[in-house]
Amino acid sequence: MADKEISELTAADPLDGDELLHVVQGGNSRRTTVGALQPEIIQADVRQTVNTGPVDSDGRADFLAAGTGLEVVTTGLTTTPLNLTMGDGFGPRGKRDLSFEVDSNLSWGPLPDDTDAIYLFLEWDGSTLSTGRRLRAPTYSLARPSSAPGQYWYPTDHRSRGEQWNGSEWVPVLRVYVGECATSGGSVASVTSYAYQGKAFIVHNSSVSANARVNISHNIGADNNLMVWFNRDADGFLGKRFLNTIGYASRPENPRGSHVVTNKNHSRLYTGESEAYRTTGSPENVNLSTIPAPIFFDVKRTF
Secondary structure (H helix, E strand, O other): OOOHHHOOOOOOOOOOOOOOEEEEEEEEEEEEEHHHHEEEEOOOOOOOOOOOOOOOOOEEEEEEEOOOOOOOOEEEOOOOOEEEEEEEEOOEEEEEEEEEEEOOOOOOOOHHEEEEEEEEEEEEOOOOEEEEEOOOEEEEEOOOOOOOOEEEEEEOOOOEOOEEEOOOOOOOEEEEEEEEEEEEEOOEEEEEEHHHHEEEEEEEEEOEEEOEEEEOOOOOOOOEEEEEEEEEEOOOEEEEEEEOOOOOHHHHHHHOEEEEEEOOOOEEEEEOOOOEEEEOOOEEEEEOOEEEOOOOEEEEEOO
């Protein structure tokens, strides 16, 4: 073996991460493994997301905050590390997702001033996990969007690996968007941490009348989401409504039936004039005077 060039050696079988490597550390020879030099490769339940990290008093994701001036920083990671996964397509063993744990605080900045939406991400270049931002919202879809410089696209089918338009072609990129912010007057005006695992469960603790609107912030970070809302009526029956995603301007505000309009971070429930409830054994429409509290909203990403 010592008499052969590396190019003369037999190609290795697919690596499982346990193979030993020789490294020099502090002038001394040491051993490590292939897996130690790369992020962990797993088969994630939810691909392309931040999985867990610091939360607020309601248990929702809360790891981004305004820093000094035009800067966004992470908070609390030294106590509660941020865990995230990036979809990297498929390999011989099935789904291939890169898993990272971040336990030191990060920053994004300086950011452009007087900007309504700046999208914040973490990116892996094969050796370093770094922060970045874009003014174009990421696209999650089956087909590639229109080519625009810096546009990020994540295919929601079996390909499951992100790409970016570099001005002449779509190139692979390992990136996960973690939140967004707005800036104004030389400082950060608002910051949103995207929901963990692409889902949010929200409790609305007020009753809602007919022809009313209920606004919630789910912070999924993608337009591809579906909502289920439900509550208990006076007899204890758990009423449940499954409502598909439509854009904010796609429906009149108060049709007879209830529906939801939604975008990547917010949803609005229109109660309408009537609602179907189960009474003595069969569904029937009744005049709706109020939806009693609490109302539960269950929002999930569709990919």
